[in-house]
Amino acid sequence: MSEMNYQEVTKLLEEPKNVVITSHRNPDGDAIGSSVSLVLILKKLKHKVTIVFPSEYPVDFEFLTPVKRAIIFDQTPEKALQAIEKAELFFALDYNALDRVDKMAETIRQNPCPKILIDHHLNPGDFAQFVLSDTSASSTCELMWIFFQQLGYDDLIDKKVAESLYTGINTDTGSFKYSTSPRLFQVCSKLLEKGADDVKIQGLIYDKMEEKKLRILGHCLANRMEIIPEFSTAIIHLTKRDYEKFDIQRGDTEGVVNYLLRIKGIKLAAFIARQPNITKLSLRSKGNFSVQKMAERYFNGGGHKNAAGGFSYKGLTLTLERFKSILPNYEHQLKP
Numbered sequence: 001m002s003e004m005n006y007q008e009v010t011k012l013l014e015e016p017k018n019v020v021i022t023s024h025r026n027p028d029g030d031a032i033g034s035s036v037s038l039v040l041i042l043k044k045l046k047h048k049v050t051i052v053f054p055s056e057y058p059v060d061f062e063f064l065t066p067v068k069r070a071i072i073f074d075q076t077p078e079k080a081l082q083a084i085e086k087a088e089l090f091f092a093l094d095y096n097a098l099d100r101v102d103k104m105a106e107t108i109r110q111n112p113c114p115k116i117l118i119d120h121h122l123n124p125g126d127f128a129q130f131v132l133s134d135t136s137a138s139s140t141c142e143l144m145w146i147f148f149q150q151l152g153y154d155d156l157i158d159k160k161v162a163e164s165l166y167t168g169i170n171t172d173t174g175s176f177k178y179s180t181s182p183r184l185f186q187v188c189s190k191l192l193e194k195g196a197d198d199v200k201i202q203g204l205i206y207d208k209m210e211e212k213k214l215r216i217l218g219h220c221l222a223n224r225m226e227i228i229p230e231f232s233t234a235i236i237h238l239t240k241r242d243y244e245k246f247d248i249q250r251g252d253t254e255g256v257v258n259y260l261l262r263i264k265g266i267k268l269a270a271f272i273a274r275q276p277n278i279t280k281l282s283l284r285s286k287g288n289f290s291v292q293k294m295a296e297r298y299f300n301g302g303g304h305k306n307a308a309g310g311f312s313y314k315g316l317t318l319t320l321e322r323f324k325s326i327l328p329n330y331e332h333q334l335k336p
């Protein structure tokens with residue numbers, strides 16, 4: 001692995017090439033924004049550019065239109081692998097290791113073409129010859145700006161490129177709630193100078209909830225929320241009847257559990273819902289309390305320290321009882 005050698009990269013990009021851009025499984029705003037910005041720039045330089053994602057991207061980001069032509073490995077694996085085999089120059093954006101691209105990894109390894117990695121996660125892998133890795137960066141999109149500047153491509157950054165980069169920065173910082181820095185705001189200032197319409201982009205990303213989803217959220221908060229102050233815990237549960245009445249489909253209740261953590265003093269939040277054969281739990285926590293351990297130990301699950309999930313074969317009432325009965329085991333950590 002070597003650092004980014006901009007002179008060599010400039011040379012690589014002088015002649016039109018078959019370029020493949022990849023990002024991680026379940027591509028998010030940063031993965032999509034960085035990939036799209038690079039497509040737009042490289043097309044101006046007459047390269048043939050293909051985005052290959054391991055799995056589908058959220059339709060929410062289709063306003064960055066070049067993403068619609070991305071090849072999705074899960075949908076057309078042969079097409080994806082063929083594109084990677086034919087690559088003369090390869091980009092890995094927003095991921096640090098080949099295990100993030102699953103079954104595409106071997107084909108990527110076997111293609112001897114030059115590879116460029118741009119990423120902000122810890123421990124960048126050694127599969128790329130050129131690496132721009134900065135864990136202090138908010139996002140890969142912030143690093144794309146620096147990459148383009150170092151290559152002298154400032155003139156190629158137009159409104160569309162700027163809006164792609166803004167999308168990744170906005171989503172990876174939780175709307176500028178974390179991972180911010182003086183440099184980030186400088187970059188954003190430049191993006192706005194390039195014509196990025198930040199208000200429009202935020203509307204496109206966030207203000208698109210279906211009426212049904214907001215009504216489900218309202219029902220959860222008004223009728224299904226329970227607070228257990230002595231254990232700093234909040235619970236929302238949904239019954240089988242709720243699912244029928246509100247015609248709740250997969251994804252309709254996503255994010256509901258997070259609202260509980262907005263309540264002052266709440267350290268543990270649980271969303272418990274009756275599914276056809278099991279009762280599912282989504283757990284969230286603040287600070288040091290590990291819902292991962294709780295999910296592993298009591299609910300056949302796992303995840304991360306502050307976000308985990310699990311299930312029980314018991315019905316809703318029994319699962320709720322069980323959840324409440326284990327809270328005293330965590331009294332030290334959960335007491336206000």
Ligand SMILES: [Mn+2]
Pocket residue numbers: 030031094120138139140172
């Ligand atoms: Mn990212």
